[in-house]
């Protein structure tokens with residue numbers, strides 16, 4: 001659809017080839033990558049349904065950043081209310097058995113947990129459910145839920161953090177958008193056009209954060225830190241015509257994320273047996289409006305905890 005409109009647009013702009021075409025191709029790349037990052041999927045795989053469903057209820061172009069503390073304050077508050085003996089980190093659940101009156105959990109090493117549980121909120125990421133949901137639940141999850149797990153799509157977006165000893169050359173935001181023939185070089189390396197947004201980390205201004213999505217994470221994963229450092233340093237130097245821009249002193253990278261086909265809210269419907277809530281799903285992929293965000297993940301946890309509280313109140 002976009003390709004059709006874009007071709008039409010180029011014709012109207014008299015820009016089907018040559019320099020004007022190069023400029024528009026670079027600009028359109030920024031537009032595409034914004035969507036690819038926000039929805040963590042390749043441009044051609046994006047679901048229009050997911051784009052219409054997504055709504056953070058905020059104004060256009062407004063975004064929020066965590067402070068240096070990050071999410072630690074929320075986690076500290078929550079964990080302060082729970083005895084540490086009840087928190088088990090690094091224990092993978094391989095089976096959730098809700099055949100009986102109460103639910104039993106089995107760890108990946110085969111250990112059956114002694115306690116029985118009234119309510120279970122599963123917050124595994126969508127990718128984990130796609131791979132393991134078939135084996136993870138006894139009995140199987142209803143067809144409706146399995147269908148949503150299978151159909152909701154997943155893509156990738158990543159952030160690259162470049163640490164600098166000297167950041168005086170940096171703009172708060174940078175969209176490099178190199179245009180062939182309008183740059184110090186005639187040709188642009190394919191990988192260079194994947195780096196469309198860099199942003200200074202507000203609480204650590206010596207760190208430049210690059211956002212990548214679409215085809216980029218796969219391409220960038222294949223590069224060593226040294227290769228990546230060379231490519232980006234060359235790009236920044238050519239963009240700013242400043243050949244004293246240093247290479248980053250360290251590169252920190254992260255990987256992976258999700259997007260949609262049928263509705264995310266389908267995953268928020270609890271599994272009820274004999275009129276009792278038995279399995280609840282939470283996590284970003286289950287939020288109806290702001291899936292794929294930490295806020296959506298947080299709100300989905302609150303949604304399911306409230307569901308349990310309401311249920312307990314009802315049953316007195």
Ligand SMILES: Cc1cc2nc3c(=O)[nH]c(=O)nc-3n(C[C@H](O)[C@H](O)[C@H](O)COP(=O)(O)OP(=O)(O)OC[C@H]3O[C@@H](n4cnc5c(N)ncnc54)[C@H](O)[C@@H]3O)c2cc1C
Pocket residue numbers: 091092093094123124125128157158159254255256257282283284285291292293294295296297
């Ligand atoms: C590169 C990148 C950048 C991002 N940037 C932003 C951003 O700027 N703003 C934003 O809001 N969001 C951002 N996100 C998205 C955000 O990180 C996620 O939406 C959020 O972390 C999802 O939380 P979650 O609890 O649903 O899932 P997860 O964070 O995946 O947590 C699920 C947890 O369950 C555990 N688990 C899974 N299966 C099992 C099992 N069988 N047994 C026991 N434990 C299990 C996992 O180990 C994990 O700890 C970004 C994501 C990426 C990858």
